[in-house]
Amino acid sequence: MSTIGKALTLLDTISRLEKEAGLSDIARHCGLDKATTRRFLVELEKHGFVEQDPETRRYRLGGAPVRLARIRETRFPYLSVATPFARELASLAGETVHLSEYAAGRLSTVHVEDSQRAHRVIVDVGSILPFHATASGLGFLAFCPPKDIDAVLSAPLEAFTDQTLTDPAILRQTLSETLRRGYSICHHGLETGVVSVAAPIRAPGSTPVGAIAVAAPATRAEKETVEQMGRAAMTAARRISERLFGLEQVAADPLARRAG
Amino acid sequence: MSTIGKALTLLDTISRLEKEAGLSDIARHCGLDKATTRRFLVELEKHGFVEQDPETRRYRLGGAPVRLARIRETRFPYLSVATPFARELASLAGETVHLSEYAAGRLSTVHVEDSQRAHRVIVDVGSILPFHATASGLGFLAFCPPKDIDAVLSAPLEAFTDQTLTDPAILRQTLSETLRRGYSICHHGLETGVVSVAAPIRAPGSTPVGAIAVAAPATRAEKETVEQMGRAAMTAARRISERLFGLEQVAADPLARRAG
DNA sequence: TCTTTCGGTTCAATATATGAACCTTAGCTT
DNA sequence: AAGCTAAGGTTCATATATTGAACCGAAAGA
Missing domain, CATH: 3.30.450.40 (GAF domain)
Structure with missing residues (x-):
């Protein structure tokens, strides 16, 4: 699978978790290496698709999809x-x-x-x-x-x-x-x-x-x-x-x- | 920039276009090669982030962000x-x-x-x-x-x-x-x-x-x-x-x- | 205190992305 | 209707980005 596919699958996995999850947790859920998971998360975060809680360091869904969804909704x-x-x-x-x-x-x-x-x-x-x-x-x-x-x-x-x-x-x-x-x-x-x-x-x-x-x-x-x-x-x-x-x-x- | 970053930037570019755009158009807007653009679009489409109109073959924003946005909105x-x-x-x-x-x-x-x-x-x-x-x-x-x-x-x-x-x-x-x-x-x-x-x-x-x-x-x-x-x-x-x-x-x- | 697990990082090995050149089709010009 | 242009899409050798075992320091449990 392409890197993009893996990253989007990771995003999908996060969206399915009940609540915010830590790095190792996410890596386990996706069957990816921790280092890889981290790079994906950082990249997704840069673009607002995930957010990291500065205190707990856990990751959650970001705000970027909201903007995209609203644009789609207007069209x-x-x-x-x-x-x-x-x-x-x-x-x-x-x-x-x-x-x-x-x-x-x-x-x-x-x-x-x-x-x-x-x-x-x-x-x-x-x-x-x-x-x-x-x-x-x-x-x-x-x-x-x-x-x-x-x-x-x-x-x-x-x-x-x-x-x-x-x-x-x-x-x-x-x-x-x-x-x-x-x-x-x-x-x-x-x-x-x-x-x-x-x-x-x-x-x-x-x-x-x-x-x-x-x-x-x-x-x-x-x-x-x-x-x-x-x-x-x-x-x-x-x-x-x-x-x-x-x-x-x-x-x-x-x-x-x-x-x- | 990582491949993921490029793909998400492409998605962002599409979201900013007034209307559905063709492959070459999108490639030009992103400054990417046509082949690369296509692979990105195919990958994004697989995950529902873009859609291709089967008739015109133009690409537009897909439905996947709607699901993510709704999940974020519940949280x-x-x-x-x-x-x-x-x-x-x-x-x-x-x-x-x-x-x-x-x-x-x-x-x-x-x-x-x-x-x-x-x-x-x-x-x-x-x-x-x-x-x-x-x-x-x-x-x-x-x-x-x-x-x-x-x-x-x-x-x-x-x-x-x-x-x-x-x-x-x-x-x-x-x-x-x-x-x-x-x-x-x-x-x-x-x-x-x-x-x-x-x-x-x-x-x-x-x-x-x-x-x-x-x-x-x-x-x-x-x-x-x-x-x-x-x-x-x-x-x-x-x-x-x-x-x-x-x-x-x-x-x-x-x-x-x-x-x- | 010791152990485990966490988030995060490094770097050589390697799998993956890249893009020039190509093909085919559709529309336009001559 | 032939010729031209640009469209969408594909190929494959090359180049580059991705990968993951091993690592670190910190913190939480035992």
């Missing part, structure tokens, strides 16, 4: 467009809603609207959503071209619970159901006791860019409730997609839709 | 804490307000609340604020330790307008006034016709982490108005700082402030 306002719909969906469903975005071959959680209930599903911002074991992943993948599906299903599929689907044939069937239905359903895929539904956010006829999902405790997931949540997620996803891609088309080609 | 909620105060300040002052964060030796704009007026100052999210030529920069620097001030003032200082202060002696005086006053004032430092005021966001007795600034057209910047805006910015900065660092102390040491 492709995924969060600012989707968040209000996520909030609406959360209050409608009374359950935790999360938004994910596809980047670097992975689907990662970029926003969470917590349910107001005491008993609710907790989703961490920044967590990676496996394609085969989450509603978001299935809802996303179902609308991808066959080669992407093949790529995911031909890799080893981890069983996170004893009910995680790992058989490619069954998953293919689940995906085609999802495609037909318009939203995905996932029972206990990543964590036992959680049922979730999701729908992809996408330009018409194009690969999805992310997904919106509702996650509920299984005790509140009657068949009919799940269907309601699924349809609501699908509607939210469609409205977000229209706002993101419909308007962009207007901006790019004003004649396409006058007075839209 | 250090700078934007979510500061934004409401910025909005309040913007409506109070009736002028554009912007928030900046210090990272990688630079102060960069991470949020903007636009003034409602037709005639207003425009600030771009992601723009870099020079320390000597903006209210944010001066307000930040004034509260930094002397060695940081020396470092900035000993480097060449660009004159962005014919009124930009570039004389280190005068700047030192401006900084000490700012320190005494609690907020900075900058007349036509970066752009002619703009007057701005700013105050640093900081833990007590510690180096600032950013600044909040109000920017107004010079035609609306009477001496008294400027003072009012300055005091308002200072108040906003103080309240943001308390929320950020006051609460953190409580969390770290619950006995320090019971029933806060």
Whole structure:
């Protein structure tokens, strides 16, 4: 792997640590030499991607990504467009809603609207959503071209619970159901006791860019409730997609839709 | 410079381009060889820091920084804490307000609340604020330790307008006034016709982490108005700082402030 | 006190990055 | 339509940056 790749992997590792970590800790997590780790950290720090606490000497995520994220957001306002719909969906469903975005071959959680209930599903911002074991992943993948599906299903599929689907044939069937239905359903895929539904956010006829999902405790997931949540997620996803891609088309080609 | 440094500089360059750019364009902007540029872009793309448009083959900022930024924001909620105060300040002052964060030796704009007026100052999210030529920069620097001030003032200082202060002696005086006053004032430092005021966001007795600034057209910047805006910015900065660092102390040491 | 582990550094060995030259395609000029 | 230019992308010998075992001093545990 190239040096850049290693450094960015290190950054990713840091982002996944619960809290600030020391040099040796980070080196161990990344499987890198301490000297190498240090040089990477120093370089990343120079550019603001990590920070070192001057007292504890531990390292944490820096401020540079914030600037980049804000720039991206002004050009492709995924969060600012989707968040209000996520909030609406959360209050409608009374359950935790999360938004994910596809980047670097992975689907990662970029926003969470917590349910107001005491008993609710907790989703961490920044967590990676496996394609085969989450509603978001299935809802996303179902609308991808066959080669992407093949790529995911031909890799080893981890069983996170004893009910995680790992058989490619069954998953293919689940995906085609999802495609037909318009939203995905996932029972206990990543964590036992959680049922979730999701729908992809996408330009018409194009690969999805992310997904919106509702996650509920299984005790509140009657068949009919799940269907309601699924349809609501699908509607939210469609409205977000229209706002993101419909308007962009207007901006790019004003004649396409006058007075839209 | 290390390969990592070069790659991150390239990423920074891309973030600064107005719009998506082609390979040769990017190579020229970075002063790198086309082959090198390409390898960097491929590597950055693998990790989601840049995206390539499959049609135009142009490159743009990717989604990975969004995930990192959200993680950082959950650990250090700078934007979510500061934004409401910025909005309040913007409506109070009736002028554009912007928030900046210090990272990688630079102060960069991470949020903007636009003034409602037709005639207003425009600030771009992601723009870099020079320390000597903006209210944010001066307000930040004034509260930094002397060695940081020396470092900035000993480097060449660009004159962005014919009124930009570039004389280190005068700047030192401006900084000490700012320190005494609690907020900075900058007349036509970066752009002619703009007057701005700013105050640093900081833990007590510690180096600032950013600044909040109000920017107004010079035609609306009477001496008294400027003072009012300055005091308002200072108040906003103080309240943001308390929320950020006051609460953190409580969390770290619950006995320090019971029933806060 | 002794031991271990920490953050951080050094330098010879070596793996990696580099860029001139190249290819192919797309658009423009003549 | 041929000819030209510049685009994106690739190759491979060369040059350079990366690597990691061994090292240091400090600090935390035993």
